[in-house]
Amino acid sequence: MDMVIANNLVKTFPTPEGKDKRAVDGLTFCVGEGQIYGLLGPNGAGKTTSLRLLSGLMALTSGGATLAGYDVSTQPHEVKRVLGFLTANTGLYQRLTSRELLIYFAQLHGMSQDEARAKADHLIDWLGLKDFSTLRCGALSTGQKQRVNIARALIADPPILIMDEPTLGLDVLSNRIILEYIKRERDRGKTIILSTHYLDEAEDMCDYIGLIYNGKLVAEGTTDSLRAQTDEQRLSNIFLKIIHAREQVEAAIA
Amino acid sequence: MSSLHRIRTIYQKELLDILRDRRTLIAMIVVPIVLYPLLMVGSLQAVTIQESSLNKEKYIIGVVGHKQKDLLTYLLQWDAMLAAQEKPIDERVASHPDDEAAAPLVELVKIIPIKSEAALRVNIRERAIHLGILFDSNEFLKAIDQQNGVTILSDEAEIRGQYVTNRLEKMFKRLSDRLVDQRKKRAALPANFDRPFDIEFVNLSAPQSILGQILPLILILMTITGAIYPAIDLTAGERERGTLESLMVCPVPVIDLIVGKFLVVTTVAIMGATLNLASVTATVYFGGFDMLIATSGEGLPLVTMLLILVCLIPFAVLMSAMMLAVCSFARTFKEAQNYVTPVILAALLPGGMAALPAARLDGVMLVLPVGNMVLLTRELLLGSAVPLGHLLTVLFSTTLYAVAAVAIAATLFGKESVVFADSGSLKTLFSRNLIKPARQPSVAMSMLYVSLLFPTWFFIQSALSPAVDENIGGLLEASAWLMPLLFVLMPLLMLTYWKVSAKQSLFIKVPKARHLAAAILLGCCMWIPAHELNLIQYGLLGLPQAVVEQAESMAETLQALPFGGVILMIAVIPAVCEELLFRGFLMGGLSSSARKWTAILASAAIFGVFHFMIFKFLVTAMLGVVLGYLCWQSQSIWPAIIAHAMHNTLAVMSVVKPAMFESMGITLQEGAHLPWPMLIVGCVAVVVALLLLRRAAISQTRSVMVSSA
Numbered sequence: 021m022d023m024v025i026a027n028n029l030v031k032t033f034p035t036p037e038g039k040d041k042r043a044v045d046g047l048t049f050c051v052g053e054g055q056i057y058g059l060l061g062p063n064g065a066g067k068t069t070s071l072r073l074l075s076g077l078m079a080l081t082s083g084g085a086t087l088a089g090y091d092v093s094t095q096p097h098e099v100k101r102v103l104g105f106l107t108a109n110t111g112l113y114q115r116l117t118s119r120e121l122l123i124y125f126a127q128l129h130g131m132s133q134d135e136a137r138a139k140a141d142h143l144i145d146w147l148g149l150k151d152f153s154t155l156r157c158g159a160l161s162t163g164q165k166q167r168v169n170i171a172r173a174l175i176a177d178p179p180i181l182i183m184d185e186p187t188l189g190l191d192v193l194s195n196r197i198i199l200e201y202i203k204r205e206r207d208r209g210k211t212i213i214l215s216t217h218y219l220d221e222a223e224d225m226c227d228y229i230g231l232i233y234n235g236k237l238v239a240e241g242t243t244d245s246l247r248a249q250t251d252e253q254r255l256s257n258i259f260l261k262i263i264h265a266r267e268q269v270e271a272a273i274a
Numbered sequence: 275m276s277s278l279h280r281i282r283t284i285y286q287k288e289l290l291d292i293l294r295d296r297r298t299l300i301a302m303i304v305v306p307i308v309l310y311p312l313l314m315v316g317s318l319q320a321v322t323i324q325e326s327s328l329n330k331e332k333y334i335i336g337v338v339g340h341k342q343k344d345l346l347t348y349l350l351q352w353d354a355m356l357a358a359q360e361k362p363i364d365e366r367v368a369s370h371p372d373d374e375a376a377a378p379l380v381e382l383v384k385i386i387p388i389k390s391e392a393a394l395r396v397n398i399r400e401r402a403i404h405l406g407i408l409f410d411s412n413e414f415l416k417a418i419d420q421q422n423g424v425t426i427l428s429d430e431a432e433i434r435g436q437y438v439t440n441r442l443e444k445m446f447k448r449l450s451d452r453l454v455d456q457r458k459k460r461a462a463l464p465a466n467f468d469r470p471f472d473i474e475f476v477n478l479s480a481p482q483s484i485l486g487q488i489l490p491l492i493l494i495l496m497t498i499t500g501a502i503y504p505a506i507d508l509t510a511g512e513r514e515r516g517t518l519e520s521l522m523v524c525p526v527p528v529i530d531l532i533v534g535k536f537l538v539v540t541t542v543a544i545m546g547a548t549l550n551l552a553s554v555t556a557t558v559y560f561g562g563f564d565m566l567i568a569t570s571g572e573g574l575p576l577v578t579m580l581l582i583l584v585c586l587i588p589f590a591v592l593m594s595a596m597m598l599a600v601c602s603f604a605r606t607f608k609e610a611q612n613y614v615t616p617v618i619l620a621a622l623l624p625g626g627m628a629a630l631p632a633a634r635l636d637g638v639m640l641v642l643p644v645g646n647m648v649l650l651t652r653e654l655l656l657g658s659a660v661p662l663g664h665l666l667t668v669l670f671s672t673t674l675y676a677v678a679a680v681a682i683a684a685t686l687f688g689k690e691s692v693v694f695a696d697s698g699s700l701k702t703l704f705s706r707n708l709i710k711p712a713r714q715p716s717v718a719m720s721m722l723y724v725s726l727l728f729p730t731w732f733f734i735q736s737a738l739s740p741a742v743d744e745n746i747g748g749l750l751e752a753s754a755w756l757m758p759l760l761f762v763l764m765p766l767l768m769l770t771y772w773k774v775s776a777k778q779s780l781f782i783k784v785p786k787a788r789h790l791a792a793a794i795l796l797g798c799c800m801w802i803p804a805h806e807l808n809l810i811q812y813g814l815l816g817l818p819q820a821v822v823e824q825a826e827s828m829a830e831t832l833q834a835l836p837f838g839g840v841i842l843m844i845a846v847i848p849a850v851c852e853e854l855l856f857r858g859f860l861m862g863g864l865s866s867s868a869r870k871w872t873a874i875l876a877s878a879a880i881f882g883v884f885h886f887m888i889f890k891f892l893v894t895a896m897l898g899v900v901l902g903y904l905c906w907q908s909q910s911i912w913p914a915i916i917a918h919a920m921h922n923t924l925a926v927m928s929v930v931k932p933a934m935f936e937s938m939g940i941t942l943q944e945g946a947h948l949p950w951p952m953l954i955v956g957c958v959a960v961v962v963a964l965l966l967l968r969r970a971a972i973s974q975t976r977s978v979m980v981s982s983a
Contacts, residue, residue: 075523078690100525111516115294116287127283128524156294172520 023180023211024051024074028083031069043069045235046083051213051228053179056206058226059215060259066235067215068107071184074213075105087180101129104173104181108166108188114158118149118168121157122175129176143171147201163194170201181205181212187221199225219255229255231262238266277530284526284534292504292542301503302546306553314557329377333438336388336403341412343387350380353445356452379441398427404435407442415453491648494625497589498597498618500546501539505597508535509687510610529717529867532598532684539594547586555579585651588672592644595679596621602686628652635664637736641671641729662815663888670883671728678725681718711773720863723768724855724880727760734760735886750835754843761851765859780858785910788966793904793913795963797920800900801928802956804893804921805948811892821889829929840930845922853915856881856898857905865906874902897921900964907967 029047032040044066051057061067072078074085076096084091090098113121119140126136144153149171152164160168166186173181183202187195199221206212216222222229223243231239231246239246239262243255252258292298337343357378386403388394394406410423426442428435458467512518521531555576600617604610624645633639635649646668653660734756738749769776776782785793832840856877864873878898882891897918905914928935948956 077519077522097525097527100523103523105520105523107519109516110520113287113291113517114515115291120287120290124283124287125520125524128280128521128526130525169520 021053022050023053023088024049024057024085024213026050026070026074026083026085029070029073029080029085030082031066031073031078032081042235044073047232047235047237049230049237049240051211053211054206054209055227056202056212056214056225058222058229059213059232060217060219060222060229061215061232062217062263065232067232068184069235070232071105071107071182071213071215075103075182076100077105101176102178102180104176104178105183106169106173106181106186107184108186110169110172112157112160112165112168112172115156117154117156118160118171119144119153121168122171125172125175131176139175140171143174147171147174163190163197166190166194166198167201170198174205179210181210183212184215185217186214187216187218195221219259223255231259233263233266234270238262277527280526280530281534281537284531285537288508288535288538289541292507292538295507298503298507298542302500302542303549306546306550310550310553311557328434328437329382331382331434333383333405333434334403335383335385335438336394336397336406337385338388338391338394338408339412340387342407342409343385345409345412345414346385346407347380349445349449350378350383353449354378354380356448379438379445383438395427398429398435401429401432404428404432405438405442419457491622491625491629494589494593494621494644494648496547496550497543497586497593498621500543500550501590501594501597502614502618504539504542505594505601506604506607506610506614508538509598509601509683510604510607513604514606527867528687529681529684532602532680532687536594536598536680536683539598540590543590543594544587547590548583551579551583551586581654582651585647585654588669589647589651592647592672592676592679593621595676595683599679599683599686602683624648635660635668638729638733640664640667641732643672643675643729647672666888667883667886671732674721674725674728674880674883678718678721681716681721685716685718711775713775713778714866715769715772715774715779715859715863717863717867719768719772719774720860723765724860727764727855728884731760731884732886750840750843754847757847757851761855765855769859779862780854781862781905781909781911783910783912785908785912788969789904789908789910789913790916792908792963792966793917794920795959795966796900796904797917798924799956799959799963800897800917800921801924802948802953803960804897806953807893807896808890809947811889815889817889821887825929832926832930837930841923841926845926846919849919849922850915852881852884853901853905853911853918856884857902857914858911861902861905870906874899874906878902900960903964904967 026047026049029044030042031044032042035041047066047070049057059067059070069078073080074087074092076092076099080093084093086092087099088102090102092099112118113124116124122140122143123133123136126139127133131139144150147167147170149164149167152160157165157168170186173183181202186202187198190198202212202214202225214222214225226243228242229240229246230237239249239258241249246255246258246262247253250258250261252261335346337346388397388403388406391408394403394408397403398406406427408423408425408427410425414422424446426439428439430436454468455465458465512521522528596617597614600613601610604613621644624642625648627633628639628642628645628648629652633645633649635646635653639649640646650660650665650668734753738753766776769779832844860880861873861877864876868876878895878901881898882895885891885894887894901914901918904917905911908914947953
């Protein structure tokens with residue numbers, strides 16, 4: 021079953037010149053249960069906007085999407101219940117400890133205080149946050165913050181995770197830890213959409229890859245099928261080749 | 275999880291968060307505890323130091339020529355001698371209370387003879403000397419009836435010149451009193467010969483009057499100061515630190531988030547204001563300054579301080595809501611600070627208006643935001659009796675404004691163009707192209723309009739309320755014209771602008787026969803329990819004579835007007851307009867995020883208060899509940915309009931054609947109860963009507979809408 025269905029997503033932003041800019045332009049893809057879907061693309065391609073549309077943080081201009089069968093536009097609350105959301109620059113409450121923060125978010129997801137405490141302690145254990153769970157978030161390192169953030173996204177044990185460049189700005193060690201977390205969640209049967217521009221990381225992690233460029237999906241498939249399409253081995257070369265071809269097509273049209 | 279539970283969770287977390295912030299603590303605790311004592315002690319000492327230095331300084335007085343110098347020296351010495359002779363040393367101070375601890379003037383001044391009057395003037399203007407004195411003649415005090423001209427030249431902006439002027443003025447008064455006594459004795463006149471009036475001024479103002487005038491304004495500032503930081507931190511701060519995103523992906527309605535945050539801001543504002551007040555109180559009492567603040571010798575009662583604290587709460591509520599609404603619009607801390615400044619100024623303006631001594635707590639002032647609270651605080655501080663109706667009007671209008679501000683905050687807080695900086699400019703918030711068509715107005719929209727309409731309508735009503743011998747007919751007509759404009763047309767324009775379907779949001783739908791039957795039953799019989807309820811309410815609150823007289827004069831005027839016109843103006847037009855506004859626009863808007871009974875009860879309470887009659891509030895609110903239920907169950911505005919119009923018509927007829935009712939054996943005057951068979955029939959009819967409505971299943975569309983909100 022497809023846990024995430026994005027159908028012809030369109031998002032336009034008004035520009036100061038009065039024209040609309042299409043940040044996401046007819047994006048369509050599906051993600052099956054237990055898969056990691058990599059959404060790749062250069063900066064400004066529309067990855068972040070697409071993920072915000074899927075999570076209901078932004079309203080769609082047109083098109084539709086469902087998460088676990090819930091419609092993003094008409095059932096935003098249900099969608100938020102089945103979704104864990106994480107970005108590279110999601111902040112934490114500086115003046116709360118990691119444990120307090122996790123308990124707070126658990127309660128916002130409808131758990132009682134006791135349930136929330138148990139859940140927070142479980143996640144602290146599961147993600148190895150014990151060393152710094154009693155420190156205030158403001159005192160944590162970037163890597164530790166991102167680990168707490170992952171715990172925050174997992175707090176309600178949602179079946180779907182949307183991660184927007186979760187490893188941006190992390191050192192090798194923290195990077196590895198975060199990716200391990202993500203794989204572990206996939207192995208527990210979660211559906212994950214991962215956006216990144218670390219291509220090696222994507223190659224290593226993703227079951228399925230969608231290349232996005234100028235708000236459009238320009239190529240999609242498993243790493244192997246993309247290799248076959250382009251006669252290139254490394255994902256970075258595949259990426260460049262597809263985008264180059266696309267640019268030529270667009271130039272020809274123009 | 276219930277809304278209340280969620281709000282509590284948010285409240286607890288935000289309060290913990292904000293109280294752990296060093297900046298909050300400094301602003302809230304350290305500043306008042308250190309600042310007030312410092313300010314009070316410091317400024318008092320500064321005053322004392324300045325006074326004592328003025329009492330010791332040398333002052334230069336200029337005169338024209340040496341003769342006049344001698345004359346002045348003579349007068350100064352005479353005064354000093356008189357003072358020394360007449361009073362024993364220890365009482366001398368008391369006889370010159372203003373010159374307390376001051377040396378005799380003769381010791382303080384240095385007299386300089388100057389060539390001409392022109393040169394004297396120049397010297398004063400250049401501040402080379404403090405003061406100039408001109409005597410009109412060098413032959414001073416020669417004859418018994420001689421009047422001696424003395425001109426004192428000074429620069430009013432020069433504090434030292436003023437000081438000497440004051441003391442000279444007193445000196446001349448003493449000397450002249452002395453001379454008058456001598457002259458009266460010489461002419462053998464009685465002592466009171468030149469005092470035909472003995473005037474005494476007695477000040478009866480309450481001891482804290484000066485404090486009462488300015489304290490309310492200080493309170494506004496104190497409360498605002500407390501609310502600013504948390505309001506910014508909890509909204510714009512959340513956005514700036516990137517935590518808003520994680521909050522917005524939680525399954526929590528934005529209104530719950532905002533209400534939780536609003537309560538925290540209010541709490542912190544009240545805590546801050548309490549600490550400020552405690553610090554002021556402690557400084558005043560332990561510093562022994564209470565005599566200085568109060569005008570009479572009784573000092574400042576502690577109870578007053580408690581009273582002020584109680585008045586702070588509605589202030590804090592309104593201020594917090596306003597701050598939150600403004601800050602919800604900002605993306606960064608800096609931006610929020612920029613928005614807050616004009617709001618503070620805007621709040622101080624009505625506050626300042628109300629602080630004017632002539633301002634009274636009545637008329638439009640009752641509903642003037644902030645201003646009404648300032649006046650209420652002042653009245654309470656001065657110990658005046660505030661009528662219950664006035665008190666409730668102030669509190670209710672303040673609550674209404676606060677609710678509207680919170681609703682606006684909730685609308686702005688979650689908007690994506692505010693959440694994400696890359697999501698286009700803030701202009702998009704107001705760009706009509708981006709507004710999505712909706713079935714219902716938002717809570718913010720309907721509350722904002724109703725809270726703007728409230729003071730407007732109040733003003734119109736009090737402006738139109740007939741004076742004695744005025745043409746009520748014309749005024750009624752004006753009201754009947756304004757009502758469709760303000761209650762229907764304006765909301766319709768708003769709905770059109772925001773692309774809300776007027777048909778759906780105002781429940782324009784053909785009703786079912788069953789609902790119409792219920793409406794007619796209610797229209798015919800609602801007045802029966804309403805009449806009895808009215809009697810109960812009058813019994814509890816009493817009915818002022820003025821209201822009775824007004825009703826009687828109204829009845830006379832109405833009887834003189836054409837019957838059809840009266841019915842149209844008083845019964846039908848208000849029924850249509852009020853239903854479209856309160857049941858359609860307001861209840862519809864509330865239903866977009868509140869539950870059924872919350873929407874019905876809240877709109878009914880507002881409906882009740884819009885009648886501006888405390889003596890009728892209970893009954894109008896109850897009618898509002900019944901009409902709201904009628905509208906909700908039928909999902910159509912028509913039954914409510916029909917019932918309302920019929921009810922109004924019966925009420926008008928009971929006034930205009932009492933004979934009709936009397937022929938049925940009903941007397942409606944003088945608080946008489948209805949005959950009991952009629953009472954039973956009426957109540958049964960109402961119950962039957964309600965049962966008819968109860969059977970109706972809640973419409974599918976509405977329940978879907980409520981769950982998706």
